[in-house]
Amino acid sequence: MHKKETPKALYFLSGAMIYFYQNCISEQIQATCTYQISCSEYIKLCIQEYGFFHGTLAGLNQYMKCSPNNFKNHLAYTLNEDNKIINSIKDE
Amino acid sequence: MNKKSICLLFFFVTISKLIVSQDKQDFIRYLFKEKQNNELLQFIKESYWNNDSLDYLLAKYHLGYQRDSSFLFFVQKSKKLFVADTIAMGYASCYFLKSDQLEQERIEWFREMQKNRKVEGINKMSDIFFLNEIKSNLIHESNFPNLLQASVKKYKQAAQKNPIKAACLSAVVPGLGKMYIGKYRIGFNAMFMNGVFAAQTYESIHKLGVKHPLSIVNIILSSLFYASTIYGSYRDTEYYKKENLQQLYHDASNYYSTVYYPDLYE
Numbered sequence: 001m002h003k004k005e006t007p008k009a010l011y012f013l014s015g016a017m018i019y020f021y022q023n024c025i026s027e028q029i030q031a032t033c034t035y036q037i038s039c040s041e042y043i044k045l046c047i048q049e050y051g052f053f054h055g056t057l058a059g060l061n062q063y064m065k066c067s068p069n070n071f072k073n074h075l076a077y078t079l080n081e082d083n084k085i086i087n088s089i090k091d092e
Numbered sequence: 093m094n095k096k097s098i099c100l101l102f103f104f105v106t107i108s109k110l111i112v113s114q115d116k117q118d119f120i121r122y123l124f125k126e127k128q129n130n131e132l133l134q135f136i137k138e139s140y141w142n143n144d145s146l147d148y149l150l151a152k153y154h155l156g157y158q159r160d161s162s163f164l165f166f167v168q169k170s171k172k173l174f175v176a177d178t179i180a181m182g183y184a185s186c187y188f189l190k191s192d193q194l195e196q197e198r199i200e201w202f203r204e205m206q207k208n209r210k211v212e213g214i215n216k217m218s219d220i221f222f223l224n225e226i227k228s229n230l231i232h233e234s235n236f237p238n239l240l241q242a243s244v245k246k247y248k249q250a251a252q253k254n255p256i257k258a259a260c261l262s263a264v265v266p267g268l269g270k271m272y273i274g275k276y277r278i279g280f281n282a283m284f285m286n287g288v289f290a291a292q293t294y295e296s297i298h299k300l301g302v303k304h305p306l307s308i309v310n311i312i313l314s315s316l317f318y319a320s321t322i323y324g325s326y327r328d329t330e331y332y333k334k335e336n337l338q339q340l341y342h343d344a345s346n347y348y349s350t351v352y353y354p355d356l357y358e
Binding site: 061063064076077 | 195260274275276277278282285317319320321324326335336339342
């Protein structure tokens with residue numbers, strides 16, 4: 001997938017929203033993620049890598065899969081020592 | 093000294109060298125079977141003075157205990173001796189099927205080394221995997237050992253899945269594309285979340301009207317989730333294929349490693 005240019009305003013807006021979530025909301029609600037790279041961090045990295053549109057869609061896709069209920073749908077080798085699902089931006 | 097005594101002396105020296113080297117190999121084998129790691133390493137370092145043999149044995153030692161970087165360092169120094177050792181080479185090629193554990197550049201050299209070898213039997217299988225000659229329509233489960241057949245079957249099924257078909261199914265019913273690749277729980281999850289967002293949007297439009305800010309936010313959110321389900325189904329199907337191939341490599345690596353590991357010093 002090729003990186004697409006994102007308008008700067010959108011880039012900063014999404015960055016600010018994720019920063020606010022990670023530093024203020026996430027700790028308050030004691031959020032735990034089933035993935036090695038947490039969903040918010042994943043969205044941030046995806047937006048950096050693929051641009052705003054593709055990055056948001058890929059990030060939301062992981063967010064929808066993020067549930068302990070879904071562990072059985074993942075293959076054994078994709079789980080790490082802490083029982084978190086190994087994910088990377090390039091693979092998925 | 094006459095000719096007879098020189099011949100006898102030569103004969104005696106040759107025989108004694110052979111016996112000593114045999115004893116060394118037996119002792120190494122014993123230490124390996126008893127899992128005396130430190131003693132084995134010390135004995136190898138003390139007993140072998142020849143650089144090539146020392147590097148070869150050290151490469152084998154690090155391979156046995158799965159220390160990737162040390163193994164690759166020593167194997168580069170003792171390339172000829174190592175390639176000649178069929179069992180060690182077989183074990184190495186099985187172990188390195190899990191290539192994702194290493195940097196691509198480091199294993200490229202190993203692959204090059206593998207290409208130049210002529211192998212037969214069980215070793216051939218790991219080489220076929222290794223050189224990425226595996227093609228879903230060409231392989232058949234019956235050619236593989238019983239323990240690997242399930243993985244091969246799953247890989248073949250995964251290879252037939254079409255990402256565009258999955259995306260279209262998700263467009264019709266959100267989450268159906270994920271069920272199409274066998275991920276039922278994730279599919280139901282996506283279906284449930286999309287359903288909740290759709291219901292919320294419908295309610296806000298019905299009660300507050302389309303132009304209300306809350307309705308606009310709901311419309312944007314639900315359409316984003318809907319689009320991400322379609323896009324995600326496409327991506328997941330592509331990833332599902334890679335994932336199954338990687339799982340097959342892992343299973344094959346574990347299986348063939350158990351075949352070679354006990355005989356590493358035989």
